[in-house]
Amino acid sequence: MNPSDTDRTNLSRRLFLGTGAALAAASVSGGAFAAQAAAPVNAAATPAPGMNRKRRLGPLEVSPMGLGCMSGSAFFYPLPGKARMISVIRHARDRGVTLFDTAELYGPFTNEELVGEAIQPFRKDIVLASKFGFAYEDNQSTGADSRPSTIRRAVEGSLRRLRTDYIDLLYQHRVDPKVPIEDVAGTVRDLIGEGKVRAFGMSEPGLETLRRAHAVQPVAAVQNEYSILERGPERGALAVCRELGIGLVPWAPLARGFTTGRFGIGTRFLPGDYRGGLPRMFPDAMPANLLVIALLERWGAAKQATPAQISLAWLLAQGADIVPIPGSTDPWHMLENLGGAEVDFTPEELARFRGELEAIPIVGPRGSPQSMAQNGVEAPPKRSTEP
Numbered sequence: 409m410n411p412s413d414t415d416r417t418n419l420s421r422r423l424f425l426g427t428g429a430a431l432a433a434a435s436v437s438g439g440a441f442a443a444q445a446a447a448p449v450n451a452a453a454t455p456a457p458g459m460n461r462k463r464r465l466g467p468l469e470v471s472p473m474g475l476g477c478m479s480g481s482a483f484f485y486p487l488p489g490k491a492r493m494i495s496v497i498r499h500a501r502d503r504g505v506t507l508f509d510t511a512e513l514y515g516p517f518t519n520e521e522l523v524g525e526a527i528q529p530f531r532k533d534i535v536l537a538s539k540f541g542f543a544y545e546d547n548q549s550t551g552a553d554s555r556p557s558t559i560r561r562a563v564e565g566s567l568r569r570l571r572t573d574y575i576d577l578l579y580q581h582r583v584d585p586k587v588p589i590e591d592v593a594g595t596v597r598d599l600i601g602e603g604k605v606r607a608f609g610m611s612e613p614g615l616e617t618l619r620r621a622h623a624v625q626p627v628a629a630v631q632n633e634y635s636i637l638e639r640g641p642e643r644g645a646l647a648v649c650r651e652l653g654i655g656l657v658p659w660a661p662l663a664r665g666f667t668t669g670r671f672g673i674g675t676r677f678l679p680g681d682y683r684g685g686l687p688r689m690f691p692d693a694m695p696a697n698l699l700v701i702a703l704l705e706r707w708g709a710a711k712q713a714t715p716a717q718i719s720l721a722w723l724l725a726q727g728a729d730i731v732p733i734p735g736s737t738d739p740w741h742m743l744e745n746l747g748g749a750e751v752d753f754t755p756e757e758l759a760r761f762r763g764e765l766e767a768i769p770i771v772g773p774r775g776s777p778q779s780m781a782q783n784g785v786e787a788p789p790k791r792s793t794e795p
């Protein structure tokens with residue numbers, strides 16, 4: 409089924425009135441938008457309607473959706489330029505986004521610098537998330553490193569680059585197979601005691617390791633890849649999080665842009681773009697995986713929403729403990745995405761959607777063999793002789 413002309417008109421209206429009007433009123437073009445980066449934050453801006461439906465990650469109250477800031481500085485090309493990304497971050501805040509996600513690894517280091525500059529005018533009003541967990545040489549990551557001394561060094565660097573004296577949500581980016589998780593969680597617990605960190609998170613942990621960490625320092629959020637295309641957390645992580653009262657923050661909630669419908673059979677990525685190495689985006693996997701886009705378009709036509717909005721609405725509908733962090737370097741995309749929080753599903757619709765989705769086989773693993781090896785890692789046991 410294709411959207412009717414009426415559906416298209418309504419959808420345009422929804423995008424313009426629900427999200428785009430604030431920008432349109434400011435006569436925004438790409439260049440003018442970037443030039444606004446240095447302008448003061450717009451105190452009169454109103455939150456997008458869905459952003460008032462607050463959610464919780466442990467002790468932290470957040471907007472139902474955050475903003476992933478990674479591609480402002482790394483992995484997806486072309487990069488947007490600093491002024492434009494700062495502007496996107498500030499407009500996201502104006503429209504009610506209160507959770508901003510970065511990491512030492514993104515750049516490395518440069519994304520934290522950019523985010524630190526962007527959030528300066530409203531630092532105390534938002535929840536700032538960053539991540540540690542790697543060693544670096546010559547600005548290149550050399551692998552997992554979560555030794556307590558490395559965590560402390562990383563946090564001091566993050567605080568400096570983020571221009572703040574506390575990080576609201578500090579994640580271990582990947583489990584270090586050489587360091588007992590009790591040492592990691594104990595170090596974060598100490599940092600919380602010192603006021604440098606407010607809450608502890610983990611990304612893609614092994615589930616036994618998650619339980620052990622949580623016993624030392626309660627984990628507020630697990631950040632795992634979760635989207636229409638990648639439903640891995642439904643095979644264990646989500647259940648453990650719910651048992652322990654931990655929130656789930658889906659990273660790549662748009663499957664790195666795939667579930668927005670922007671890629672097709674002929675898509676090729678620029679050299680160095682991370683997505684060129686993702687098997688699900690290989691040319692031979694595209695035809696099968698694009699059936700998901702057809703599904704999103706059908707539901708979008710019925711609900712007067714875009715594929716990106718349906719993707720995010722579906723994640724939000726999986727539970728009040730889920731807070732997606734779609735990444736965007738584009739003001740229009742960012743605003744479109746916030747509209748996903750206004751789209752609701754009835755239980756009957758959710759069941760029907762799932763039936764249709766599960767009938768589509770997804771072709772290819774979610775990442776390269778190298779990246780997959782870092783997911784679900786269990787930390788070594790802490791020996792009783794260790795202090």
Ligand SMILES: NC(=O)c1ccc[n+]([C@@H]2O[C@H](COP(=O)([O-])OP(=O)(O)OC[C@H]3O[C@@H](n4cnc5c(N)ncnc54)[C@H](OP(=O)(O)O)[C@@H]3O)[C@@H](O)[C@H]2O)c1
Nearest residue numbers: 476477478659660661662663664665668734735736737741
């Ligand atoms: N914990 C981890 O290991 C981990 C790993 C990866 C990412 N993350 C975090 O998760 C965040 C989100 O993940 P992600 O950025 O990798 O993937 P994502 O959010 O699934 O997708 C981002 C991509 O989608 C595009 N996009 C967004 N909204 C769009 C729209 N409405 N229409 C068309 N295209 C749209 C963006 O392009 P435009 O810029 O053009 O909008 C970008 O290319 C990151 O920023 C990062 O903070 C964490």
